[in-house]
Amino acid sequence: MPLLTTQTGRFRDSYVADSRINDTGSKKTVVLGGLILLFLVVPMVADDYQLGVLNLIGIAAVGALGLNILVGFTGQISLGHAAFAAVGAYTAANLSLRLGLPALIAIPAAGLMAGAVSLLFGVAALRVKGLYLAIATLAAQYSIEWVLNHWSFATGGYQATLLMPPFAIGPWDSATTVGKYFLIMGILALGVLYAENLFRSRTGRALVAVRDQYLAAEGVGINVFHYKLRAFFISSVYAGIAGALYGYNVGIVTTEFFPLVLSIQFLAMIIIGGLGSIPGSILGAAFVTLIPIVLRDGLPTIGISFSSDIEVYLVQVLFGLTILLFLVLESGGLYRLFNNVRDYFRMWPFSY
Amino acid sequence: MPLALDVSDLELRFGGLTALSGVSLQVQQGHIASLIGPNGAGKTSLVNCVTGYYRPTSGRISCYGTDVTGSSPHKAVAAGMARTYQNIELFKGMSVLDNLLLGRHRHLRSGLISGGLYYGRARREELAARAAVEHLIDFLEIAHVRRTPVGLLPYGLQKRVELGRALAVEPRLLLLDEPMAGMNLEEKQDMARFILETREERGVTVLLIEHDMGVVMDISDHVVALEFGRVIGAGTAEQVAQDPRVIAAYLGGQRAEGDGETGASLVGAPQGAPS
Ligand SMILES: Nc1ncnc2c1ncn2[C@@H]1O[C@H](COP(=O)(O)OP(=O)(O)OP(=O)(O)O)[C@@H](O)[C@H]1O
Numbered sequence A: 001m002p003l004l005t006t007q008t009g010r011f012r013d014s015y016v017a018d019s020r021i022n023d024t025g026s027k028k029t030v031v032l033g034g035l036i037l038l039f040l041v042v043p044m045v046a047d048d049y050q051l052g053v054l055n056l057i058g059i060a061a062v063g064a065l066g067l068n069i070l071v072g073f074t075g076q077i078s079l080g081h082a083a084f085a086a087v088g089a090y091t092a093a094n095l096s097l098r099l100g101l102p103a104l105i106a107i108p109a110a111g112l113m114a115g116a117v118s119l120l121f122g123v124a125a126l127r128v129k130g131l132y133l134a135i136a137t138l139a140a141q142y143s144i145e146w147v148l149n150h151w152s153f154a155t156g157g158y159q160a161t162l163l164m165p166p167f168a169i170g171p172w173d174s175a176t177t178v179g180k181y182f183l184i185m186g187i188l189a190l191g192v193l194y195a196e197n198l199f200r201s202r203t204g205r206a207l208v209a210v211r212d213q214y215l216a217a218e219g220v221g222i223n224v225f226h227y228k229l230r231a232f233f234i235s236s237v238y239a240g241i242a243g244a245l246y247g248y249n250v251g252i253v254t255t256e257f258f259p260l261v262l263s264i265q266f267l268a269m270i271i272i273g274g275l276g277s278i279p280g281s282i283l284g285a286a287f288v289t290l291i292p293i294v295l296r297d298g299l300p301t302i303g304i305s306f307s308s309d310i311e312v313y314l315v316q317v318l319f320g321l322t323i324l325l326f327l328v329l330e331s332g333g334l335y336r337l338f339n340n341v342r343d344y345f346r347m348w349p350f351s352y
Numbered sequence B: 001m002p003l004a005l006d007v008s009d010l011e012l013r014f015g016g017l018t019a020l021s022g023v024s025l026q027v028q029q030g031h032i033a034s035l036i037g038p039n040g041a042g043k044t045s046l047v048n049c050v051t052g053y054y055r056p057t058s059g060r061i062s063c064y065g066t067d068v069t070g071s072s073p074h075k076a077v078a079a080g081m082a083r084t085y086q087n088i089e090l091f092k093g094m095s096v097l098d099n100l101l102l103g104r105h106r107h108l109r110s111g112l113i114s115g116g117l118y119y120g121r122a123r124r125e126e127l128a129a130r131a132a133v134e135h136l137i138d139f140l141e142i143a144h145v146r147r148t149p150v151g152l153l154p155y156g157l158q159k160r161v162e163l164g165r166a167l168a169v170e171p172r173l174l175l176l177d178e179p180m181a182g183m184n185l186e187e188k189q190d191m192a193r194f195i196l197e198t199r200e201e202r203g204v205t206v207l208l209i210e211h212d213m214g215v216v217m218d219i220s221d222h223v224v225a226l227e228f229g230r231v232i233g234a235g236t237a238e239q240v241a242q243d244p245r246v247i248a249a250y251l252g253g254q255r256a257e258g259d260g261e262t263g264a265s266l267v268g269a270p271q272g273a274p275s
């Protein structure tokens, strides 16, 4: 994980310049352009359907980014990400239903609650590695699901549905798709900024060290277990926030939203997008979110359509295939692929 | 004045195998002490016990008066130690800069909140760490590779980066496990110079594991010889080199004044550091 690299031929003359996120003028322009596109252009030109799709991608990206911090950057596997999203969704639902708290409080609280619950499991699970950790987090997924299905006070019980109250934050209003769009994209932008900062400072560096060489990490004074816990906590905060956003977005919360399959889809997003890559998390989230949407809504417009049971099959086959393809052919994911293509054109016509 | 390192009656067993037995040794503050002994003598095991990687079966270890027996590696660092490894354990995918910045870990404070905001102190301390690391990079003469992923560097430079990472920790006791293994004469001389200068400029106490007796003779204030997990001799370099048990351990009974060209002699071995 090169934390401080840039293209050759561009030199910085101070450490300050060297430590900036937007280390080159062109990158700064790209980021600025991206923000203008995201917050000004898109909301003006996109219709409700398109904004709705972007909302789903944005929510998935928040969750995927969190999982990537744990899996891609810190090297710890988790199969329980969806369960922590569920904790967040129910926390937000209960806080706003019972206490009437506004979304701006309920959403961070959802993140913190998911993070806190994850620590309960993490204290035990993160003492083991690899396959054992996978099984331990699987246990977290199932036990949280079980609790949510049986804890009627908080969830209404098995297969019950909670109605999520609407929110209004200034001009952002959950009654409109664009209102939700601003909330979701605003939070995603903050999530990206936080992660970018984290990984150019002490904590993020330590997390990557834990992934790369945990014995040597201990040898420079990093308490590896504590840092694994921290990664688990942050990743679950993102999951919890994503879960809360999902609830606000669709207006209801039910345990069926957060099955094991969703945990696996989050993993698929970061594998396809690029392990240990922040932009990759977003690309992967977009890809995985779009597969079923394209099959259901996109292909029929060009005259191809499937019956719904075949469609479900196809989605799964496509997931499997893309994950396999990326694992075998481009383990850096979509983000690396994107960079390779960009470099190809930058060097063109001398692209060898 | 407490000892930099005080090991007493250390025993380490792996199942039936006794790797260390009744090992006691002291390292004075400001000394360069060398640990010698044939392959499998238990040198690395001893350093692993001291730095918290192995938990000794019995015995006591203290560093500058702090008991560190059976602690963990990050606690050994907190007690003032830093080390290098016989089989280089760098963060291979990271640049030289990042490896050294990781050495600064315990000198930085930013956490989940301040680090994520990267504002105020978090930002200032990152820049200060960067300055400290650049200083080390100059000292070790590795400025030309500062952005190279360390996995791509030649072996000799990797060893140097690993020394740099340990120095970035700013230890009071530096433990070096064969820092010159596999190096040519020139590289060994550089490394010996870095070790000596580190001691002079930073007042760091050094415990050095080294097979090259020339280097050991040249730079050590104190030498401890191990064989089969036991201390078989300790004293100044000259004393240990003339100790019949040490000579026997190395040469299987041959006399010390043997053939210098094959490197068989313990005294005045051919290769070595500048005197
Ligand atoms: N983790 C371990 N498990 C089992 N046996 C071990 C372990 N570590 C070391 N040993 C054994 O302890 C003995 C001492 O090994 P150690 O690595 O400390 O020797 P050394 O003096 O460093 O040798 P060398 O000069 O080859 O590096 C050897 O017999 C080794 O096989």
Ligand SMILES: [Mg+2]
Residues within 6 Å of the ligand: B043, B044, B045, B086
């Ligand atoms: Mg050894």
